[in-house]
Every structure is written in structure tokens, then in C-alpha cells.
Amino acid sequence: MTPSGPQEPELSAPPADPGGLTLKPFDVRLFRESSETTVAKLEKHLADLSLKGLSLTEPAVLSRAARALMTTEREHIAGYDEDRLAAIIDLYVKTGIQVHSPGYMGRQFSSTVPLAGVIDFVSSVVNQPSSFYEAGQLPNVVEKIMADELNRFIGWPADSFAMVTTSGGSLANLTAMLAARNDRFPGFWSEGSAAYLGQARPAIAVGDDVHYSVSRTAGVMGIGEAQIVRLPLNAAQQIDMDAVRPALDAAERRGLGVFCLVASAGTTSVGAFDPIDRLAEVARERDIWLHVDGAHGASLLVSDQLRHRLKGIELADSLTWDAHKMMFTPAPCTLLFYREKDKSRRAFRQRASYVFDEDPDVYTAMDSGGKTIECTKRPMIMPLWVVWAMYGRALFAEKIEYLCRLTRDVHRVLQAEPDFETTHYPESNILCFRYRPGWVREEDVHRLQVTVRDRVKSRGTFFISKVDVAGVAALRVVMMNHLITEEHFRMLLDEIRAVGEELCGNRQNDQQRVGGRR
Ligand SMILES: *Cc1c(COP(=O)(O)O)cnc(C)c1O
Numbered sequence: 049m050t051p052s053g054p055q056e057p058e059l060s061a062p063p064a065d066p067g068g069l070t071l072k073p074f075d076v077r078l079f080r081e082s083s084e085t086t087v088a089k090l091e092k093h094l095a096d097l098s099l100k101g102l103s104l105t106e107p108a109v110l111s112r113a114a115r116a117l118m119t120t121e122r123e124h125i126a127g128y129d130e131d132r133l134a135a136i137i138d139l140y141v142k143t144g145i146q147v148h149s150p151g152y153m154g155r156q157f158s159s160t161v162p163l164a165g166v167i168d169f170v171s172s173v174v175n176q177p178s179s180f181y182e183a184g185q186l187p188n189v190v191e192k193i194m195a196d197e198l199n200r201f202i203g204w205p206a207d208s209f210a211m212v213t214t215s216g217g218s219l220a221n222l223t224a225m226l227a228a229r230n231d232r233f234p235g236f237w238s239e240g241s242a243a244y245l246g247q248a249r250p251a252i253a254v255g256d257d258v259h260y261s262v263s264r265t266a267g268v269m270g271i272g273e274a275q276i277v278r279l280p281l282n283a284a285q286q287i288d289m290d291a292v293r294p295a296l297d298a299a300e301r302r303g304l305g306v307f308c309l310v311a312s313a314g315t316t317s318v319g320a321f322d323p324i325d326r327l328a329e330v331a332r333e334r335d336i337w338l339h340v341d342g343a344h345g346a347s348l349l350v351s352d353q354l355r356h357r358l359k360g361i362e363l364a365d366s367l368t369w370d371a372h373k374m375m376f377t378p379a380p381c382t383l384l385f386y387r388e389k390d391k392s393r394r395a396f397r398q399r400a401s402y403v404f405d406e407d408p409d410v411y412t413a414m415d416s417g418g419k420t421i422e423c424t425k426r427p428m429i430m431p432l433w434v435v436w437a438m439y440g441r442a443l444f445a446e447k448i449e450y451l452c453r454l455t456r457d458v459h460r461v462l463q464a465e466p467d468f469e470t471t472h473y474p475e476s477n478i479l480c481f482r483y484r485p486g487w488v489r490e491e492d493v494h495r496l497q498v499t500v501r502d503r504v505k506s507r508g509t510f511f512i513s514k515v516d517v518a519g520v521a522a523l524r525v526v527m528m529n530h531l532i533t534e535e536h537f538r539m540l541l542d543e544i545r546a547v548g549e550e551l552c553g554n555r556q557n558d559q560q561r562v563g564g565r566r
Pocket of ligand 1: 156215216217218219259261312314315316341342343344370380382
């Protein structure tokens with residue numbers, strides 16, 4: 049490319065019927081029309097701030113509704129039908145979890161910054177998959193820019209770290225674990241486990257509350273689930289540091305060669321942060337790879353107030369960071385960071401003549417295909433980058449700080465309510481609690497939470513989740529929407545109590561157990 053930039057191609061009117069084939073769906077005026085219809089609908093959807101959770105439709109019913117919207121034309125390309133499109137968009141919007149409503153407090157995907165959605169739309173039209181520079185030039189350059197921007201909060205030397213995007217945190221965790229395994233057991237890639245027969249069995253050590261995608265890697269990598277060392281947790285649901293060295297010693301005595309220690313920076317169930325700095329000490333001592341699963345909580349790094357939760361992050365070997373959770377971009381958008389860029393190439397050791405160039409140059413040096421399982425993948429960095437480019441870090445920091453503060457506030461609210469108990473102090477924007485009215489018997493507490501959660505969900509005003517904490521079910525809220533206030537949370541408590549009264553009435557009437565079944 050010359051320094052003056054790419055040459056503008058000369059524009060000439062396209063032939064009216066270039067290939068002798070007129071395909072109406074490709075008409076650019078139709079493109080504009082259908083976009084406008086769609087945007088108008090989405091605008092209305094975003095403007096509606098009423099309390100809504102999820103209205104769950106039976107699959108068979110939804111399937112019938114979807115089929116009824118399909119053209120019955122079987123011979124010819126059907127004509128554009130604006131009403132049909134409008135009805136399809138309506139159905140799509142209506143049947144989703146209402147992530148933009150303050151009633152949504154249930155999961156980790158967020159109300160997205162609307163502009164991020166607009167950029168995703170652009171990506172779909174220009175179709176630039178991003179594993180190879182020539183297919184997605186701007187996405188590849190921007191990946192490097194975003195990596196540098198975010199690495200400012202991790203703190204690695206600018207020229208020695210690496211970042212690759214993956215379709216989700218689960219895939220990032222697997223990729224990092226492969227790099228860790230190949231780092232310690234380089235023969236595994238070509239010879240398989242046979243290369244290490246009779247030696248210490250490859251194993252990983254994880255907190256007992258680690259995300260299932262991490263424990264799943266043991267099966268995928270072929271080291272076997274039996275080679276997972278589960279580290280006990282303390283009362284705050286973090287890895288209990290007193291137990292780590294003894295557990296690793298015991299694993300060694302059992303013939304395990306632990307090559308990777310996984311810390312969670314924000315566990316999925318309660319948002320607890322493992323002590324990264326202290327785990328890093330142990331990892332260094334024993335020459336173990338330290339992977340930090342920050343799928344949920346790595347975003348706290350962009351906040352000056354909250355960054356300390358990931359103290360020691362610069363000592364990690366790899367870090368999973370989901371932007372589609374606390375960076376409010378459309379899913380999926382995950383960034384997998386490596387402290388040492390050479391190690392990022394160790395996850396995969398293949399050659400494929402059709403994509404991996406023999407003579408790397410300034411262009412192919414940008415390719416990320418060698419660092420990831422995926423070949424074609426979305427240019428998922430684009431929505432994140434554009435929002436960052438347009439509004440800067442403060443948008444993210446302010447929203448995250450608000451959500452974490454709100455979660456601490458509602459924790460305080462719960463502590464003043466005699467019929468509720470909390471299971472932990474919220475370190476981020478996830479809070480678990482239990483409804484424990486006077487009438488519930490100890491042995492029914494677990495069942496009550498499950499029933500309450502289901503009934504709250506089916507009422508359709510709030511969407512919350514549930515999770516087991518120390519073996520007993522708890523209600524779980526994840527604050528992902530800055531429109532949620534303490535008042536909305538109090539309304540949720542009233543909703544829970546209303547459900548409780550229904551259940552209690554049932555119980556007194558017909559001596560049924562809570563929820564009616566066991
Ligand atoms: C959400 C989550 C994952 C999985 O990430 P996906 O993007 O859903 O694949 C992994 N680990 C933790 C801690 C998570 O919260």
C-alpha cells in the first residue's frame with residue numbers, strides 16, 4: 049500500500065442486468081427499506097422501559113408461529129413483504145429475555161450499548177471475518193489497538209504480550225489450557241498422552257466453584273476429569289489459600305503433574321474473586337501456568353475504584369476477558385490475553401498450506417488463525433472498539449461502578465429484611481440471597497428458592513436466576529443494566545413475598561410441601 053492510501057476505484061454505472069439474472073433481495077433500495085423498518089421497531093423496543101423479564105413460549109407454539117410467517121411460495125423467489133418482515137422482527141424481540149428492561153436481573157449478558165449493535169449490523173453487511181488480515185484488515189488492526197488499550201490496565205510490557213479474540217469465554221479457557229498443556233508437555237500435540245506413559249499424569253487445579261467450561265477442558269484435552277484437583281473455598285467463596293499448597297502436595301503424591309492453576313476473577317455463581325497475587329506466588333514456586341478466568345470480572349480492570357479486585361493480574365500467564373458481559377457489547381466478544389506472546393502460539397502447532405503462509409510478511413504477521421481454534425470468526429472486536437473509540441473508557445468504568453455500587457446497596461437492603469438472608473458480601477455485581485419467611489421449615493429452604501425462582505420467572509415481571517451456594521439453592525441477581533435502581537429491587541422483594549404468600553396459602557390449605565412436589 050502506498051503512503052497516500054488506497055486508490056479510489058473509478059465509479060461507473062453498473063450494467064442494469066449484469067449477469068442476466070435479477071435477484072430482488074439484493075436490491076439496494078430494498079436494503080434501505082428493510083433496514084428502516086427494522087430500526088424503527090428496535091427504537092420502539094429500546095424506548096420501552098416497563099418492567100419485563102421473560103415470557104417463555106412453549107417451543108411447539110413458537111415453532112408454529114415461526115412457520116406461519118414463512119412464505120408459501122415454492123417455485124419462485126418470493127416478493128419482498130414488509131408486513132412479514134415486521135412480524136418476524138416483532139416475534140424475535142418479544143420472545144427474548146428483555147435485557148433492556150430493569151426487570152432483567154438474571155444473567156451475565158447485558159443490555160448492550162445500542163451503537164455496538166449498529167456496528168454489528170455493519171459487520172454483517174461488509175462480512176469481514178477476522179482470523180486473517182486480508183479478510184478483515186480493520187478488525188485485525190483494531191484487535192491490536194484494543195489489546196494495547198486494555199493491557200494498560202493489566203500492565204504487561206507492550207511488545208511482549210499477545211491477545212486473540214475467541215467466540216466466547218469457554219473457548220478462550222480451552223485455548224489457554226491447551227497452551228498451558230503444550231508448554232509443559234510439548235510432545236502431547238503430536239504423540240498424544242502415550243508420550244507420557246509412566247510419568248506424572250497431566251492435571252489441572254481449579255477452585256471448587258470454577259465455571260464448568262474450565263472443568264470441561266479436562267475431557268476435551270484428553271487428560272480426563274479425574275485429573276482435576278478441586279481446591280476448597282473459604283466463607284467468601286474464594287479459593288482458600290490455606291488449602292492450596294497441601295492440596296497440590298497431595299496431588300503430587302497421587303501421581304499428578306499439575307501444569308495449570310486456574311483462578312476465577314468473578315465466579316459465575318457469586319462473583320467472588322480468587323486472590324490472584326497469592327495464587328501467582330504458588331504457581332511461580334512450582335512452575336505452574338496461572339490462568340485467570342476473568343470472563344465475568346476482568347472488566348473491573350478499567351475502573352480505578354475496582355481494579356484492586358484483580359490485584360496481581362500482571363503475574364498471570366493468561367487471562368480470559370468477556371466483553372459481552374461487563375463491557376456491554378453483543379455476544380460473543382471475548383479477548384484472551386497471554387503474558388508472553390511466544391506462548392500464545394503453543395496452543396496449536398499445525399501447518400496448513402492454504403492459510404498459513406510460508407513467508408510471513410507485514411500482513412500475515414497480523415493473522416490470528418494460528419492462535420485460535422476458529423478459522424472463520426466474527427470481527428467481534430468492532431462493536432467494542434467503536435464504542436471505546438467514540439466514548440472512551442469512562443463509559444465502561446461509570447457503568448460498572450454504578451452496577452457494583454447498586455449491588456452493595458441492595459445487599460444492605462436485604463440485611464434489614466428479616467425474611468431474607470444473603471449468602472455473601474458482593475464483590476462485584478452478582479448477589480445471591482435466600483427467601484426465608486418464618487413459616488418455611490429448614491429442610492424446605494432449598495426447594496423454596498427453586499420454586500420461588502420459577503414462579504417469579506413465569507409471572508414475567510422480573511427475570512432472576514438461581515444457583516446452589518454451599519449446596520443449598522439461592523436466588524441470584526446479576527445487575528447488568530444501569531437503569532435498575534434500589535426501588536426496582538424492592539419491587540422484586542415484594543414480588544417474591546407475593547409468591548411466598550401464595551405458596552404458604554397452598555401449604556396451609558392442603559398440607560402440601562413447598563412447591564407441591566419433592
Ligand atoms: C460466563 C463465564 C464463562 C463462559 O463464558 P462464555 O462467554 O459464556 O462462553 C466462563 N467463566 C466464567 C467465570 C464466566 O462467568
